[in-house]
Each structure stands twice: as C-alpha cells, then as structure tokens.
Amino acid sequence: MTTTEKLKKILVEELNLEELTPADIDDDAPLFGEGLGLDSLDAVELVVLIQKHFGLEIKDMDEGRTAFQSVRALSAYIDGRLNG
Amino acid sequence: MLFFVALYYVLFRPSIRERSRHYLTRRFPGRPGLARLLDTFRISFEMGKILVDRAVLGILGPGEFKISLSGRKQLQALLAEGRGLILVTAHVGCWQVAMSSLGALGPPISLLIHREEGDVDRHFFEHGAGPAPYATIDPAGFLGGTLEMLQRLKRGEVLCIMGDRVMGGDGSTVAVDFLGSAVRLPFSPYKLASATGAPVAVIFPYKSGPGSYALQVAKIIRVPGISGKSPESFHPFAAQFAVALEAFVAEHPYQFFNFFNMWEYMEPKR
Numbered sequence: 001m002t003t004t005e006k007l008k009k010i011l012v013e014e015l016n017l018e019e020l021t022p023a024d025i026d027d028d029a030p031l032f033g034e035g036l037g038l039d040s041l042d043a044v045e046l047v048v049l050i051q052k053h054f055g056l057e058i059k060d061m062d063e064g065r066t067a068f069q070s071v072r073a074l075s076a077y078i079d080g081r082l083n084g
Numbered sequence: 085m086l087f088f089v090a091l092y093y094v095l096f097r098p099s100i101r102e103r104s105r106h107y108l109t110r111r112f113p114g115r116p117g118l119a120r121l122l123d124t125f126r127i128s129f130e131m132g133k134i135l136v137d138r139a140v141l142g143i144l145g146p147g148e149f150k151i152s153l154s155g156r157k158q159l160q161a162l163l164a165e166g167r168g169l170i171l172v173t174a175h176v177g178c179w180q181v182a183m184s185s186l187g188a189l190g191p192p193i194s195l196l197i198h199r200e201e202g203d204v205d206r207h208f209f210e211h212g213a214g215p216a217p218y219a220t221i222d223p224a225g226f227l228g229g230t231l232e233m234l235q236r237l238k239r240g241e242v243l244c245i246m247g248d249r250v251m252g253g254d255g256s257t258v259a260v261d262f263l264g265s266a267v268r269l270p271f272s273p274y275k276l277a278s279a280t281g282a283p284v285a286v287i288f289p290y291k292s293g294p295g296s297y298a299l300q301v302a303k304i305i306r307v308p309g310i311s312g313k314s315p316e317s318f319h320p321f322a323a324q325f326a327v328a329l330e331a332f333v334a335e336h337p338y339q340f341f342n343f344f345n346m347w348e349y350m351e352p353k354r
Contacts, residue, residue: 016313032227040228041256041272042313044279047234057238064231 003082004075006053011071014049015042027072035070043068050074056081086136090129094121100128103343110263110347111337123338130338133291134178146184146217148295155301159189159285162304168237168282172247172273172305173289174329175341181297182289184217186242193218193242196229218244230276237280245273247286247325248342258315260323263330267346271318277307284321286328290336302328 001009008022017036029035032043046068047058056078058064067077093100101124108115108123115123140148153159163169171186173179186193195218221229221236221243236243250257250270257268277284284305292298305324310317333340 014311016311039256040230041275043227043230044234044276045311047231048279058231060235061226061231065226068227 002075003054003078004071007071007075007078010049010053011036011046015045025071027075028070030070031068031074050078054078054082086132087129090125090132094125094128100124104128106345106347107263107340107342110265111333111340113264127338127341130291131341134339134341137178137291137295137297138180141178141181141184146181149181150296151181151185151299152292152296153185153188153299155285155287156188158301158304162283162285163189163191163240163242165283166240167280168240169242170237170273170277170282170284171242171244172284172286172325173244174246174248174332176329176332176336177289177291177339178297179289182287182299183244185297185299186244187217189242191239191241192236193244194221194233194236195219195244196221196223196233196246198223228272230272233276234280237276237282243276243282245270247273247322248329248346256315258319258322260319260326262326262346263333265347267326269322269326271315271322274305274307274318274321275310277305277321278310278318281309286325288329288332288336290332290339300332302332 004027005022008025011017011025012020012022015038020036025036031046032038032040038046043064047064050056050058058067063077067074101121104124104127108120108127112120112123137149159169173182183193183195197220221232223229225232233243247269250268256270256272256275258271259266259268262269273284276282284307285301286303286305287299288302289297289299303324305321307318307321
C-alpha cells in the first residue's frame with residue numbers, strides 16, 4: 001500500500017469522513033475548508049494520526065502549512081521525512 | 085471618582101443597562117427594578133475597578149499587585165506529567181493580572197487570543213516597557229492556530245484558552261446549560277486535551293481586595309482519547325466548565341464580564 005493510499009484510508013476511517021471512500025478522495029483536493037471539508041480541530045487529530053501511523057512529528061508551522069495542503073502534499077511530506 | 089463615573093453610565097447610558105441585563109436577569113432572577121439598577125451599578129463599578137487595575141498593570145507592572153495563586157502545587161504536579169497544561173478560564177476578574185502571575189509556574193505561557201487592529205486593550209503588554217508575560221496565538225491564523233497550540237503542549241508548555249466565548253466563529257461549540265438556559269461554549273480546549281493527553285485546569289482570577297487578586301484553581305478536567313468528529317463527545321467537559329463557572333459567579337456575582345447575550349441560541353456554522 002502506498003503512502004497516499006494509507007493516508008486516504010486513515011482519513012476516511014479515523015476522521016470519520018462519512019459518505020466518502022478512499023477512492024473518492026482526489027489527491028489534489030484541499031484537506032481543509034472546501035475539498036475534504038476538514039476543520040481546524042481535525043488538524044489536531046491529523047497531527048496525532050500522522051505520529052501514530054508514521055511515527056512522524058510535524059515540528060513547526062512551516063512544515064504543517066506545506067504538508068496540509070492536500071493528500072498529495074502530505075504524502076510527499078511523509079515520504080520525504082521517512083526516506084530523507 | 086470612579087463611583088460617579090459608573091453611576092453616570094448606569095443612569096444615563098441605556099446601552100450599559102441593556103448589555104448587562106442578559107447576565108444579571110439570570111444570575112438574579114426576579115429582582116425588582118431598583119434592585120436590578122443597583123446590580124447594574126455594582127457590576128459596572130467592579131468593571132471600572134478592573135479597568136483601572138489593568139491600566140496600572142500596563143503602566144507600572146504586576147509588582148503593584150498582591151496576587152495569590154491557590155493550587156500552585158496542583159498545577160505544577162500537572163505540568164510534571166510532561167504533556168503540557170491547558171488552562172481554561174473566562175472573562176472574569178482581570179485576566180491580564182492573572183496571566184502576569186502564572187509565570188511563577190515555570191514553562192512559557194501562550195494565550196489564545198484574537199488580535200484585532202488597534203486593539204491596545206487586549207495585547208497591551210506589548211506596548212509596555214518590559215517583556216510580555218505570555219505569548220499569543222491568533223485563532224484567526226493558519227488552521228485556527230491549532231498546530232501552534234499542539235506544538236506548545238508537546239513542549240510541555242502552558243496554553244491558556246477562554247472557555248466562555250467562541251474565538252473565530254468556526255462553530256466548534258456545544259450547547260450546555262449555564263444559569264438555567266443553554267449557551268454555546270467552545271469545545272476546542274477539550275479536543276486538544278483529548279489529542280495530546282494534556283490535563284485541563286479551570287482557573288478563575290478575581291479581585292480579592294484593593295490592589296489584590298486571587299487566582300483559583302476551580303476544577304481539573306481529564307479528557308480521555310476520543311476519536312471521531314462528533315462535538316457531542318466533548319459535551320461532558322464543556323458542561324463541567326459551565327458548572328465551575330456557575331459556582332464562581334455564585335460566589336463573585338459582580339466579577340463576570342460577558343456583556344452580551346450568551347444565551348441567544350445560535351446554530352453552529354458548519
């Protein structure tokens with residue numbers, strides 16, 4: 001399973017994105033606001049989930065700002081950190 | 085002098101009476117007209133004293149006040165758990181004085197506060213000569229400031245959030261009973277606590293005498309890990325805060341300064 005697939009599964013199952021399946025999620029759709037419709041408090045949960053599933057801590061605001069743009073951006077961030 | 089200023093405002097400014105009416109009619113239901121007027125004067129007079137103290141604090145610094153913190157050991161024990169500490173407070177007493185006294189706890193303190201153009205009142209420490217006793221996090225910032233809040237807690241720091249008003253209007257509220265009717269209170273402090281394991285301490289500062297303030301630890305709230313998006317999962321914790329605030333206003337009825345109708349039921353904006 002690729003990081004992108006795993007991420008989509010986590011988003012749907014652990015953030016309770018009802019009415020969505022992982023296949024429905026566009027890689028480039030914004031995670032917050034329009035797009036997946038996550039809110040600022042979901043960001044809290046997402047940070048915790050990334051730590052739980054990938055062992056990564058989003059350390060600062062700049063990292064978060066870049067990584068939380070879309071599934072593709074978050075996936076690239078995770079891969080970059082894991083392989084870097 | 086302040087006595088006459090407060091009297092003028094209460095007698096000749098109907099808006100002052102109107103803005104305090106929402107709280108006072110619930111805190112003192114059924115009061116006849118003259119008693120209500122006296123209540124309005126008392127809360128306005130107390131507010132005036134707080135404003136004077138706030139100016140003194142800004143100009144001369146916290147050394148001008150005697151500030152007692154009951155429960156310091158309790159707060160330090162919570163900090164020693166290493167997961168940070170979330171302080172939830174309300175618009176009571178003089179929170180600026182309270183914040184200036186919390187430095188004694190050790191770790192840096194951050195306050196979640198909406199920064200407005202020209203709002204000298206809210207971040208007046210930044211205009212003083214000395215260093216500000218706390219950092220601020222703007223809820224209007226990226227993702228409501230949540231990433232910054234998480235970072236501070238992960239570093240074992242103190243995060244202070246107002247539990248009686250919504251910041252940013254993102255609809256992250258739950259309806260709980262307060263003084264007999266429903267109000268909407270934010271659940272973000274409890275969501276943060278759930279995600280990080282940080283303990284929550286409900287604290288209320290109040291003016292205990294001329295030039296003196298007390299800071300009371302009213303309640304410790306432990307929030308377990310809660311998954312899912314339902315705001316109602318956090319209702320029990322917001323309700324515990326409301327109960328603690330009710331107890332506070334029972335004891336200090338004229339030191340609660342929410343001059344708006346918090347009982348006006350509003351559907352969350354989703």
